[in-house]
Amino acid sequence: xxxxxxxxxxxxxxxxxxxxxxxxxxxxxxxxxxxxxxxxxxxxxxxxxxxxxxxxxxxxxxxxxxxxxxxxxxxxxxxxxxxxxxxxxxxxxxxxxxxxxxxxxxxxxxxxxxxxxxxxxxxxxxxxxxxxxxxxxxxxxxxxxxxxxxxxxxxxxxxxxxxxxxxxxxxxxxxxxxxxxxxxxxxxxxxxxxxxxxxxxxxxxxxxxxxxxxxxxxxxxxxxxxxxxxxxxxxxxxxxxxxxxxxxxxxxxxxxxxxxxxxxxxxxxxxxxxxxxxxxxxxxxxxxxxxxxxxxxxxxxxxxxxxxxxxxxxxxxxxxxxxxxxxxxxxxxxxxxxxxxxxxxxxxxxxxxxxxxxxxxxxxxxxxxxx
Numbered sequence: 001x002x003x004x005x006x007x008x009x010x011x012x013x014x015x016x017x018x019x020x021x022x023x024x025x026x027x028x029x030x031x032x033x034x035x036x037x038x039x040x041x042x043x044x045x046x047x048x049x050x051x052x053x054x055x056x057x058x059x060x061x062x063x064x065x066x067x068x069x070x071x072x073x074x075x076x077x078x079x080x081x082x083x084x085x086x087x088x089x090x091x092x093x094x095x096x097x098x099x100x101x102x103x104x105x106x107x108x109x110x111x112x113x114x115x116x117x118x119x120x121x122x123x124x125x126x127x128x129x130x131x132x133x134x135x136x137x138x139x140x141x142x143x144x145x146x147x148x149x150x151x152x153x154x155x156x157x158x159x160x161x162x163x164x165x166x167x168x169x170x171x172x173x174x175x176x177x178x179x180x181x182x183x184x185x186x187x188x189x190x191x192x193x194x195x196x197x198x199x200x201x202x203x204x205x206x207x208x209x210x211x212x213x214x215x216x217x218x219x220x221x222x223x224x225x226x227x228x229x230x231x232x233x234x235x236x237x238x239x240x241x242x243x244x245x246x247x248x249x250x251x252x253x254x255x256x257x258x259x260x261x262x263x264x265x266x267x268x269x270x271x272x273x274x275x276x277x278x279x280x281x282x283x284x285x286x287x288x289x290x291x292x293x294x295x296x297x298x299x300x301x302x303x304x305x306x307x308x309x310x311x312x313x314x315x316x317x318x319x320x321x322x323x324x325x326x327x328x329x330x331x332x333x334x335x336x337x338x339x340x341x342x343x344x345x346x347x348x349x350x351x352x353x354x355x356x357x358x359x360x361x362x363x364x365x366x367x368x369x370x371x
Contacts, residue, residue, distance in 0.1 A: 003228045005031045010216045010223075011233030012201065013041025014352060015342035018359035019231050021204040026367055031227065032205060033214040038198070039205060042313075043352065045196030051297045052196030053256060053285045056311075058269055059197060060288075062187040063353035069189040071356060075200040078191035079289055084182040085269040085281075089149045096271065097184050098146060099177040106145060112178035119143050119176065137168035142176065153275035158303050158314075159250060167318060192288045224337070231362075233342035235312060236328045244327045247347055248316035249306040255279075256299050264296050278302060315347050322347075339366065 007023050009016040012034035020030045038044050042056040060083045063069050072078075087094040095101035103115035122143025131137040134155065138147045151174075155163050159170075183190075193200060216223055216234065224230065232239055237247045268287035272279060283299040285291070306312060315321065325347040332340045341362050343350045350358070 003226060005029050005227040006229070007031070008033070008223055008227035008230045009233070010034075010230065011041065011342065011344075012036075012039040012205065012210060012212075013233060013342060014043055014201075014355045015359045016041075016231060016233045017201050017204040018356055019339075019341070019363060020208050022360070022363040022367075024208055030208050032208055032210045033216060033223070034210070034212055035215040037212050039201040039210060039212070040198050043197040043201075045198050047196065048256070048297050049258060049295060050293050051286050051291045052289060053297050053299070054197075054283065054288070055254070055256070057252065057254065057299075057301060057313075058281075058283050058288075059352065060185070060190065060192060061352050062185040062190040063351075064187045064189065065353060065357070066189070068353045068356050071360075072200070072353075075203045076193035076195065076197075079194050080190075081192045081268075081288055082182075082190060083184040083269070084267070085184060085271055086267050087150050087154075087271045087273045088277075089153075089273045090276075093270075094150060095182045096150075097175055097177055097182075098142065098150070099182060100180045101182060102146075102150075106149070115178060119146070122146075131168045133164050133168055134166035134170050135163040138163070138171050138174065141171065141174045150273050152273075153277075154271060154273040154280060156275055157278075157280050160303065160305055194289055196289075229337060229339065231339040231341060233340075233345050235344045236325070236332060236340065236347060239340075239345075240328055240331060243331075244324050247324055247328075248318075248321050249312040250314040250316065251304045251306040251310045252313050253302040253304050254299050255302070256297060259296050259298060260294075261296055262294055264298050312344060315343075315349055317347070317349075 006028040007030045009020045009030060009032045012032050016032060017039070020032050023030050043059050044055050045052040046055045060081065061072060061078065085096045087096050094105045100112065100115060103109045107118050109115040109118055119142060122145055123140060126139050126144045128136040128140060131140055138151050152163055159166055265282060265284050267284065269281055269283055271281045279300045279302045281301050283301065285297050286293065332338070339362060341358060342355065
C-alpha cells in the first residue's frame with residue numbers, strides 16, 4: 001500500500017517537533033497536526049506588544065547535558081537568564097530556593113552553622129517517625145516554620161488537597177542550600193531564547209506540512225491511512241478510548257494582563273505561598289529577556305481541578321494512576337504502526353531537556369537500520 005506520508009506526527013510540541021525535524025533530515029515526508037491554533041505546545045510564546053509571553057506558564061531551559069544544550073541552541077540564540085524566584089508569604093518576601101538569604105529573612109541567621117542549628121532544632125522538635133503524609137514528611141525534612149510559610153499553602157493550592165491528605169512520597173527531599181545563592185537550578189547551562197520559544201518550532205518545522213486546528217480523533221480513520229507510521233504525543237488514555245479508566249491530572253488557568261507600567265514586580269516569578277491568595281504565582285514576562293517597553297505583561301497562574309476538555313498539566317502519579325498507565329503502556333507496545341512519546345503519551349512530568357533526550361532516543365531507535 002502506498003502512503004501519502006512516511007510519518008504523521010500528532011502534536012506540534014517539543015517531542016513531536018524534534019522527531020519531525022529529524023525525520024525530514026533523513027528524507028522522510030512528514031505531516032504534523034495539532035488541535036491547537038499554534039505550534040510549540042506548552043512552550044509556545046506569544047508576542048504581546050513586543051513582550052514574548054510564556055503563554056502556558058514559565059519555561060526556563062536548563063540542562064547539564066552539553067549535547068542537548070548545543071542541540072537546542074542551533075535553533076535560537078539563548079540569553080543567560082538565571083531563574084531566581086521569590087516567595088511572597090502574607091506580604092513578606094523570601095528568596096528561593098531555600099538558601100542562606102532565605103534563612104536570614106526568616107531568622108536573621110548569618111552563618112551556615114547558625115542556619116543549620118536553627119533548622120535542626122525545629123526538625124527535632126516536630127519530628128515524626130515513619131511520616132504518613134506530605135506534611136509530616138516535609139516537616140521532618142525542613143522543620144515546621146519553613147513548611148508553614150513556604151510549602152504548606154503553595155502545595156495545597158497546587159494539588160487541591162490538604163498536605164495531610166497527600167502521600168509522603170511526593171516530597172522525597174527538599175534541598176537546603178547553605179550558600180547565598182538564589183539560582184534555582186544547579187544545571188551548568190540555563191537560559192531563555194532571545195525572541196521567545198516559538199521561533200525554535202518554526203525552524204524545526206520549516207519545510208514540513210503542518211495543519212493546525214486539526215483534531216486527530218475527529219478524523220482518526222482517515223489519518224491512519226495517510227501515513228506509514230504515526231507518532232502520537234497526545235494523552236494515552238484518550239488514544240485507547242479510556243478503556244482502563246481516566247488518568248488523573250491537575251490543570252492550570254492563566255490570566256494574562258497588559259499593564260500600563262514599566263515594571264510591576266521587579267522579578268520574573270513571584271510565588272504566593274499562603275493559602276488565602278488564590279493564585280500560586282505571578283509571572284512578569286519582560287524580565288525573562290529584559291524586553292524594553294513602556295508597559296508590561298503579567299500572568300496570574302491558578303491551579304485547578306482537571307475537567308474533561310481542560311488542559312492536562314501535571315500527572316497525578318500515585319499508585320492508582322501509575323497502575324492504570326502501566327496497562328495502557330503495555331497495550332501501546334503492541335501497536336506496530338504507532339510510536340508513543342512525550343509527557344501525555346508517557347504520563348510523565350518532563351523537563352524540556354529531558355523531552356529532547358527522549359525524542360532523540362526514539363529517532364535513533366527508529367532510524368538505526370535505515371541510515
